[in-house]
Amino acid sequence: MARAALKIGVRELAVMSNVTTATITRYENERGGMHADTRDRVQEALESAGVEFIAENGGGVGVRLRKSKSI
Numbered sequence: 001m002a003r004a005a006l007k008i009g010v011r012e013l014a015v016m017s018n019v020t021t022a023t024i025t026r027y028e029n030e031r032g033g034m035h036a037d038t039r040d041r042v043q044e045a046l047e048s049a050g051v052e053f054i055a056e057n058g059g060g061v062g063v064r065l066r067k068s069k070s071i
Contacts, residue, residue, distance in 0.1 A: 002051045017045035
């Protein structure tokens with residue numbers, strides 16, 4: 001969902017987070033997990049690009065785009 005919100009592909013996210021495209025694809029297709037350090041790199045890359053991760057609040061975890069700061 002985060003990649004879709006940012007309109008980026010697997011290759012771009014792989015470059016941004018310094019992981020392989022295979023790792024991202026495998027994770028997105030639920031064919032394997034990620035090591036904690038890999039997951040942290042992917043999350044940091046997505047957050048730097050403007051995604052905000054939402055903790056579970058009774059409705060489940062999720063993501064949204066960070067609001068732009070008005071000038």
